Amino acid sequence: MTTAAPLTLNEFLTLPETQPASEFINGRIYQKPMPQGKHSRLQFKFCDAVNQVAETPQIALAFPELRCTFGGRSIVPDASVFRWERIPFEVDGEVPNTFEIFPDWTVEILSPEQKATKVISNILHCLKYGTQLGWLIDPDDRLILAFIPGQEPLELTGSESLPIPNFLTLDLTVEQVFSWLKVNR
Template identity: 25%
Template structure:
């Protein structure tokens, strides 16, 4: 994950930059971040998980979306604008949809690590999602074949709900009954 430009940028400037750029750009605390193009393996993992989530959610209230979908995080208790592009988002509150993006807090977010974005997803986004109230955050590490699932506890802090490496199934706390086999995910 690299900075798109070094100077502090207003949200209006960010939207102007987005209009003229083909890059995947996120906006956090006045900084514009550019996401690297995903690897083939990243895309395979994302596609497999998206299909499983889509099948699981068929006929249910929630929907699953894959990148690029802009998520403008909005929580009445937090000031400022943060716009992220998670690899996968599960959205249950339909009132947040606009023509350009989703405004609100997803119920579940998945980020798939790349060598260049690990600290951004493991530190910056983990804290951002926790503070905004994303109920569940999955971090998939294709380099280690690991999936870690964090869920919000009663103190609104993330705690590890599940973690598997190489084999076994990882489950969701928020989407009761959903699980995915790591051998399928990483094959």
């Protein structure tokens, strides 16, 4: 869903949140598709994998569906990872509701009805403002596109190792990521 009438970013931010989330890009509002099973499972397992190695030692935190407002856009990546020292904690140590900064690592999981170009545009926007790494996970084609500043995107499949930001120690292959879709029953 897209609105036709251009708004300002500030006007957009005063609107009530929608389910699924809406994003503000180039003066227009785009509603994200409703996450489905594979999307939700990959999103959960990704955030869990990052937080297992990064939260306790206070290296980073991964957030699902966190609104990030910066550079004239307000986007909601499927997963955002922030280095610990960049998280805008409140005085009492709680995580704030608003993040007006770019993520250090952004991950998008392509839904069947979602346009890849819009998702890639959001990843490129993040890289332009300082994000170290972007992943586009395509569950249908079982591939991951990795976006690294100043490089061509990498198309990764099968047993290939995935690039990880330099602040994290995490070894993952494409196969491992897609193995998260299987659940023991």
